Amino acid sequence: MSEYRLENTSGRGPDAALPPELRGWNWGAFFLNWVWGLGNKTFIALLMFVPPAMFVMPFVLGAKGNQWAWGNTTWESTEHFRKVQRLWAWAGLATVTALPTLLLVAFLGVGWIFKNSDVYAMSLDLVHKSPEVQQALGVPIEVGWMALGTIEITNQSGSAEISYSVSGPSLGGTVYVEGTRRLGQWTIEALIVEIDETGRRLDLTPPGR
Numbered sequence: 001m002s003e004y005r006l007e008n009t010s011g012r013g014p015d016a017a018l019p020p021e022l023r024g025w026n027w028g029a030f031f032l033n034w035v036w037g038l039g040n041k042t043f044i045a046l047l048m049f050v051p052p053a054m055f056v057m058p059f060v061l062g063a064k065g066n067q068w069a070w071g072n073t074t075w076e077s078t079e080h081f082r083k084v085q086r087l088w089a090w091a092g093l094a095t096v097t098a099l100p101t102l103l104l105v106a107f108l109g110v111g112w113i114f115k116n117s118d119v120y121a122m123s124l125d126l127v128h129k130s131p132e133v134q135q136a137l138g139v140p141i142e143v144g145w146m147a148l149g150t151i152e153i154t155n156q157s158g159s160a161e162i163s164y165s166v167s168g169p170s171l172g173g174t175v176y177v178e179g180t181r182r183l184g185q186w187t188i189e190a191l192i193v194e195i196d197e198t199g200r201r202l203d204l205t206p207p208g209r
Contacts, residue, residue, distance in 0.1 A: 008075070009070075010070050010073065010075040011072070011074030011075070012071060013071050013072065016067075018066060018067045019078050021078060022070060022081060022082070025062050026062055026063075026065030026085060026088075026089075027062065027089035028065070028089040029061035030058050030062030030065070031058075031093060031095060031096050032088065032091065032092045032095065033045050033058050033061055034049065036061070036065070036088055036092070037061070040065075040069040040073055040088075041072040041073050042061075042069055044068070045061055065085075066085070114162050114164075115147050117151055118179075119151070119179035119186050120162055120164070122188055123179075123191050124143065124175075126204050127204065128141055130202070130204055132193075132202045132204075133166075133202060134168075136193075136195055136200070137166065137168030137170055137172070138171070139169070140169075141166055141167070141168050142168070143164065143166055144167070146164065147162055149162035150162075157182060157183075158181035160179040160186075161178050162176075163175060163176050171197050171198075172195075172197070173196055176190070176191070176192045176193075176194065191204040192204070
């Protein structure tokens with residue numbers, strides 16, 4: 001061990017000779033790029049914020065990561081280096097695996113909130129009962145699995161803008177609804193069903209709005 005420590009060239013920058021057993025791809029640098037760069041004093045990784053370099057830097061970091069990390073940081077041994085870079089690799093893999101899952105859960109969660117709102121339920125009831133929609137789309141009328149838009153509530157007041165898809169045996173359409181909340185009660189201010197294939201718009205806004 002003492003003989004190896006005398007030959008340890010890590011931390012010497014460009015003059016650091018990478019041991020042959022450390023040559024290869026660095027997955028931590030590839031997955032986490034600029035975060036890995038900060039943690040390994042490899043600040044060239046910040047080129048991830050500069051287009052068009054950002055598109056090639058993950059691959060450059062993956063290929064050169066071991067050499068740069070070895071030269072920019074003083075390591076106790078090759079085993080120490082391997083252990084730390086292995087942790088970076090697992091962290092990177094966990095990040096790229098978990099992030100899409102978290103985004104999907106958040107996306108579905110927002111849709112669930114919209115589809116369980118009073119404005120959504122009120123508008124869907126009007127769509128199902130509309131003879132015009134039934135004639136245009138056919139029956140039964142099915143509802144898409146996702147709803148998009150915004151809902152803002154402050155105390156007993158609020159506003160909402162939601163859109164969602166509907167379809168029947170004949171055609172499909174998109175529902176656009178706007179609502180306001182006053183004294184804890186939601187009211188539909190505008191309700192439009194646009195037939196996707198023809199662009200025809202059916203106004204289902206309740207009378208007096």
